[in-house]
Amino acid sequence: MPHILIVEDEAxxxxxxxxxxxxxxxxxxxxxxxxAAIDQQRQRPADLIILDIxxxxxxxxxxxxxxxxxxxxxxxxxxxxxxxxxxxxxxxxGADDYVVKPFSPREVAARVRAILKxxxxxxxxxxxxxxxxxxxLRMQ
Numbered sequence: 001m002p003h004i005l006i007v008e009d010e011a012x013x014x015x016x017x018x019x020x021x022x023x024x025x026x027x028x029x030x031x032x033x034x035x036a037a038i039d040q041q042r043q044r045p046a047d048l049i050i051l052d053i054x055x056x057x058x059x060x061x062x063x064x065x066x067x068x069x070x071x072x073x074x075x076x077x078x079x080x081x082x083x084x085x086x087x088x089x090x091x092x093x094g095a096d097d098y099v100v101k102p103f104s105p106r107e108v109a110a111r112v113r114a115i116l117k118x119x120x121x122x123x124x125x126x127x128x129x130x131x132x133x134x135x136x137l138r139m140q
Contacts, residue, residue, distance in 0.1 A: 005029050006018065007037040007055065008052045021109055023109075034062070035057055037063060041071055050078050050112075053077055076112065
């Protein structure tokens with residue numbers, strides 16, 4: 001079950017996202033501050049982060065910059081900022097998508113599915129790789 005971290009300071013918006021994403025088969029976690037999101041991603045990595053730009057502590061743009069220092073997790077910006085420059089900046093910072101408020105919860109869920117499908121399953125772990133051994137002596 002894909003795990004989605006929602007970083008949104010408005011409870012009504014977060015509740016809508018939680019409901020739509022859980023109905024779509026995702027597990028969700030909601031935090032209101034950027035610092036909590038960064039800590040959470042270090043401790044229990046999400047498969048995708050939905051990130052508001054207008055957060056009270058630090059902006060979503062700065063949060064994305066900080067996340068990109070240690071993870072390539074897909075990021076979807078969710079913002080009331082609908083200017084072209086904001087969308088361009090968000091995408092250039094490494095976001096995978098940018099959705100403008102107000103939004104359709106079903107559309108956000110569909111976009112999440114599309115991003116996760118494109119990203120594929122997480123990289124195999126070292127224990128999975130250890131199940132196979134390359135026999136270079138028998139290769140020809």
